[in-house]
Amino acid sequence: MSKNKVQFQAGYSLVEFFESYGTEDQCVKALYKWRWPDGFRCPHCGGDRHCALKARRLYQCNRCRHQTSLVSGTLFEQTKLPLTKWFLAIHLVTQAKTGLSALALMRHIGVAYNTAWAVKQKIMQAMKERDDGKPLGGVVQLDDVYWGGERRGGKRGRGAANKAPFVAAISLNEEGHPVSMNMNVVEGFRQAEVARWAKQHLQSGCTVVSDGLACFAAVEAAGCRHVGIVTGGGPHSVAREEFAWVNTMIGNVKNAIKGAYHAVSHKHLPRYLAEFCYRHNRRFQLEDLLPRFVYVAARTPPRPGRLLKLAEAYG
Numbered sequence: 001m002s003k004n005k006v007q008f009q010a011g012y013s014l015v016e017f018f019e020s021y022g023t024e025d026q027c028v029k030a031l032y033k034w035r036w037p038d039g040f041r042c043p044h045c046g047g048d049r050h051c052a053l054k055a056r057r058l059y060q061c062n063r064c065r066h067q068t069s070l071v072s073g074t075l076f077e078q079t080k081l082p083l084t085k086w087f088l089a090i091h092l093v094t095q096a097k098t099g100l101s102a103l104a105l106m107r108h109i110g111v112a113y114n115t116a117w118a119v120k121q122k123i124m125q126a127m128k129e130r131d132d133g134k135p136l137g138g139v140v141q142l143d144d145v146y147w148g149g150e151r152r153g154g155k156r157g158r159g160a161a162n163k164a165p166f167v168a169a170i171s172l173n174e175e176g177h178p179v180s181m182n183m184n185v186v187e188g189f190r191q192a193e194v195a196r197w198a199k200q201h202l203q204s205g206c207t208v209v210s211d212g213l214a215c216f217a218a219v220e221a222a223g224c225r226h227v228g229i230v231t232g233g234g235p236h237s238v239a240r241e242e243f244a245w246v247n248t249m250i251g252n253v254k255n256a257i258k259g260a261y262h263a264v265s266h267k268h269l270p271r272y273l274a275e276f277c278y279r280h281n282r283r284f285q286l287e288d289l290l291p292r293f294v295y296v297a298a299r300t301p302p303r304p305g306r307l308l309k310l311a312e313a314y315g
């Protein structure tokens with residue numbers, strides 16, 4: 001699909017969104033359907049016979065008497081927000097082409113800033129976990145990147161202080177077009193760390209093309225073939241065809257994060273990178289983004305739970 005086909009695909013308008021998910025009742029029915037597509041299942045014993053305690057929106061298992069709320073064990077667990085606000089937040093965050101700040105989200109869904117921030121972090125964390133479970137295959141372009149740390153007096157280049165190192169990886173199809181990508185913060189560019197990263201994020205048997213940074217040979221520990229191409233560095237190296245896509249996406253992610261968020265702390269960088277990749281990896285599926293996201297969110301409790309729960313409590 002060409003770039004124009006991505007930009008001009010139907011997508012999902014706000015009008016359509018409100019027709020489908022404008023009321024709490026519609027959101028409850030949708031979440032119920034995505035959580036229990038084959039009907040209610042007791043998370044405790046697996047029983048399907050139950051009664052609904054409508055006033056408290058609880059479902060009680062007839063066999064073991066365990067009571068389950070619609071949102072327990074989901075991304076929306078312990079939330080004080082109505083589902084309408086969650087669904088609108090998910091719609092806006094997944095459709096935003098260049099990222100949506102917590103401040104913008106606060107205004108759109110009408111909540112306190114800390115609440116908007118926590119909602120945004122939870123959505124991004126769910127995006128990250130989803131894509132972390134999908135290792136890349138085929139031919140993968142790989143590059144080492146540093147985020148931030150452009151302070152005066154600091155060291156320059158690879159390994160400079162105050163910078164967050166991350167691996168950018170993008171898989172290509174047989175025509176050399178990008179399929180999907182991931183960007184993960186790592187502890188540094190050392191053999192053991194690259195091997196750990198590769199085992200989690202690459203399919204064994206894939207071919208990795210890198211610019212020859214010695215540690216990238218460690219992807220072989222994950223059963224991948226490594227082709228190191230020595231570029232010699234400098235501005236000419238980024239123009240090389242072997243790295244055209246990964247370099248383009250590194251430029252795009254840096255511009256997108258700086259443009260939408262101005263400053264992102266190293267602690268939260270993994271989620272912002274994941275948000276960018278999640279949208280890119282689903283750029284042909286704009287119409288399905290909300291159902292796909294909530295289907296997974298219905299099976300994923302918020303993580304890291306303590307941190308994110310605490311943040312929302314301030315809202």
Ligand SMILES: [Zn+2]
Pocket residue numbers: 042043044045046047061062063064065066
């Ligand atoms: Zn039960």
